[in-house]
Amino acid sequence: MDTHPALRYAAFALGSLWALPMTAVGLVLGCGALALGARVSFSDHALLFSQVRFPGRGALTLGQVILHTGRSLDESAKTYHCAAFGGNECVRIGSHERAHVYQYMALGVLFLPLYFLHGGIHHSNRFEQAADRYALTGRGWWPYNWFL
Template sequence: MLLGAVWASPWTLAGLVAGLAGMAAGASARFSRRDRALVFVRWPWGPGGAMTLGNVILATGGDLEASCATYEHRAGRCSHPPVRLGDHERAHVYQYMLLGPLFVPVYFLCGGISVRNPFERAADHYALHGHGWWPPSLRSYR
């Protein structure tokens, strides 16, 4: 776990910078053992929800307990129950800990913020079932 956090540290540093900038506009921070991240809540920028950078989660709401729809549900591909936002973002923390500085380029090569991205579908799967945070289509690369 510690080695993964060190490997993800370049993106964690970027998240800290963004989080501290958000604090100047009213955000607050706390460490979440459950989500394995420093969480900035009431982060003032973005369309809503949350974004993960390394071991930092930037959440526009007051906490990570909010329910949200999965990417596939929003796209009309299936009907899923709502998931806990923090569970979805924790999957991204694990993905960063495995890929470290490579995560963001690989994430965008896989489709960016969309239902087509296997990292987003895996994060939704993890939030729904509590396992499977790594994309099945990329399992042989882990």
């Protein structure tokens, strides 16, 4: 059963509003990154700051802002499981980060405490597992087995 487009737009607007406090934090960091040479665009339902200079490589999502050290979200990366245990299964970084955007839109400011409660940046974190699942299949961005 497909939802009516008006309901999808309303849910997107409400989710964007709910994620706004974290989006504001991302905007502040992104604007600082611009001063250091980052580029800004729109991708994967988020404002993307690419070529951000922070330690390591990868991406960080804050609300509807993605901070990425690379040039494009079309780059691939190993899934958290493969990075931890070996293997070659890769995902498009943008699809993985889009799952986190949706998670923020559903959970708002509760996302970060729940994310760290589940282990932070780790292969066993259900938020990362769900983001990899979504990046692989286009489904299953919700980190719990109930509700969606």
